[in-house]
Amino acid sequence: MRLLGFSAIVALAVSIVGVVGCGKSDEPQSSGGPIVVRRLTQEQYQTIIADIFGADIKIGGRFEPDLRKSGLLAVGASEVSVTPAGFEQYDSMARGAAAQIVDERHRDMLIGCKPASPKAPDEACAKSFYSTVGRLLYRRPLTGEELKAQLAIANAAATKLGNFYTGLAMGLTGMVEAPQFLFRREVAEADPDHAGQQRLNAFSKATRLSFFLWNTTPDDELLTAAESGDLNSSRGTAKQVDRMMASPRLTAGARAFFNDMMAFDAFADLSKDTVIYPKFTNAVIADAQEQTLRTITDHLLAAKGDYRDLFTTRKTFMTPLLGTIYRVPVETKEGWEAHEFAADDPRAGLLTQISFLSLHSTPGRSSPTIRGKALREVLLCQKVPDPPGNVNFNLVQDTKNPQFRTARARLGAHATQATCVGCHRLIDPMGLGLEQFDSLGEYRAAENGAPIDASGELDGVKFTDAASLGKALHDNPATPSCLVNRLYAYAAGRPAGKGEAEWIKYLDTSFAANGYRLPDLMRRIVTSDAFYRITAPETATLSVNTAATLKESAQ
């Protein structure tokens, strides 16, 4: 019998600790990080409105563009504001939503009370409505001042216009375009369990939890746990985490994370030359993204699989449209069906899915450089420098040059230029491993009549084709480590700081010990103290910072 190595023993210990759920005692010290203020993403805005008021409330308008920082829009969301033009859009969307909520079709179901007269103000009914929805919109109860201000607007408008509902809608419009709704502003408070340290207050903690796990506003039960103070205890937090992770909404949370990590927002600007790739349509773009997200969530959540296996799995899902590009039969005429590629099929793992292959290509040709760069940056969290401004790409772009019939030949000639060699060595070999798939992601054995050599090397590991490249990525220690970093940054709204290095290392170790299972990693993050630790010296000064004050002021 072989003796266990030290790392295996550590891993085993971590695993046992994880399983029995007494985790916090072994957590390394973490400095935590500063509080962040994050603007809601378009998806979050739409999901929240649908969650509170129903999916049939239509949101029309253009959202402010998101900003990608440190590989994530979730981090960029901490650095963006609202422009005047953007506010006009938010105002328009808020008016539209409010008008629908109070219209005759929805009012009885959504308002929850009836005014004494539909032609006059009714403060009791308005107060009930604003208190209920305001708590969900602002992710905390409204303060007394906020509620008073809302009622003043509603009453004045209802009196002037002779319509209770119009007045109610005007007040609601103000709430839906208010900074308290559009921005997730975190608030810190003194940590009674750790003298001299700060932690998120219960409502900010609830908000982090909810947006991380469900990508939406906290529900009534979570807010109630925050109000009662339950969420400040480990047991109370664990109870809510159990509930939330058992919910099907966890899938929405995981999808939102991977949508961000995989940079799928770039699909909005993706185009292909349809003369070369006539199978490319907008419907293909939508299906390709959905395929990858389904593959991920099915593997990681439903099957509780190893994260690394996403790069080698033969299992995925198909639509009739995707089947024409993968060239596999698809029996369903609408929707999705499970599909498993044969063991000798050139496709295996996310790298060989249309979403990755097409997103990281030019409109008219595949690009080993772009694909290699994406692989380094998106999946291994490594930064590749941008090319210098004076590079001549003519040789690479000339796909009809009879001297250089394959991308490998063209890049080989291009990379002889001294300024290009360094970066191309870093990214091309992996990109060339995907060359048997064209810009759309369709398989090809040859380019311009020349067979495609898809062999290469990833950080010292040789591969022969896309499937073995996926295996090399699977075995690369940077692959799971990148996920840990991204997931934490996504949840916290900022990259981990220097004072959190040990904490991240601990997450890496426990992720490995738990078989690289995403739910376990998510649980470990959200049940830790480190996740809610705040370094900023900000003191809880606002009346909204304590549950008791909030309750009092809301009455």
Next chain:
Amino acid sequence: MIRSSMRPQEARRQIWEGIVERFKSVFCSAAAMAALLAFGTHAYAGETRGFAVTWFQPAMYTGEDDCPDGLNKSPDFKAVFAAEGKTPEQIKELIEHPNSKEFAEAVINRGPHGENVCADPASAPDPGQKTVQGKIAFGFNLDGKTDNSSTPAPNSCAHAKFSSPDGAPNVDNQHYRALGCMIAIRGKRGHDGFVLSYIMERMKAEGLRTYLVEVKGIDNPKDNANVEVGIYLGSDPLVLDAKGEVRRDTTQRISKDTRWHNVVHGTMKDGVITTDVFDLNLLGDPIWVPEFHFKKARMRLELQPNGDLKGTIGGYQDVMTMYYNTVKSGILFETTNAATCPGVYYALKHAADGYPDAETGECTQISTAFAIEAIPAFVLHQLGEAKAKTAQAGAAGHQD
């Protein structure tokens, strides 16, 4: 069936043909059984390729010498109206309103007694449609005749033979002979006259009809002694790609209606599949052709380097069905196709070359050739089959 009024000579011929047919039937069944035993139950083991048909229209060869007398024309409307006794003022009024109901009625109801000459073409005299005088046509030797004698082959009517564009002699395509001098169906590739193209574009764009082809038993990319060719009605509409062409590699289900299932043995030599003789039945489209029934059909199909399939289907079709399918739009046919209904009727009747009527001796069927083009698709016979299917469509992939 032999009618009592039949002439003795004709009766004897039909009896003999019946005996021959029965002998062929028994012999072929025995041969098929022997082949089955020889090849085992996996007579068509090997690769199966599926295709969705993107073109299926009469194969009309277009050469420089086909129509030395020129092409046909629409009726001379003024002459028609004058013959109908219309005054110059009435004629002027009609000519100025060619889309009016009055114009259409005056043109179409020009029979000697006001008959609709498209619905009842025999009511009008033969205007003498110009027919093909050339020597080349797409198609097959359907009647089996190989000599130059004037004696028609059994079960046929006398007619001149063509050669195929690649030089094969004794081609029967009397449908082309009758209609090949109509501008509307002449095209640069021999099968893409503007009317035919229009029909196919609508068929594809509106998903009116899907035909599927399946070739089983491809052990060798070039030569296979035994392949099975199936041509089926599909139950899923064709899907277009970003260029407006039919999307490649779609999954297509075969219709459950076995009336439109046609399976025939064939051989492949140098990449060209030639089938045995069979009867081909396909449901047509809701607009132009209700049903296709090819008698003594055969196919020649060529696998293309890009995975496509191109070829020709030949066979006899009912002459009156062909007539009505051609002119069914009436006035629209006469104006847009530059021909006349009676001209088409008489040309087809005179050209008919198969299946003589036992009583009159007039042939009731006409030799035809249809061009067929198809692209790779996954053809499913039943649900659950997809899982077992190998990547049959374009497995080698394409090249940029």
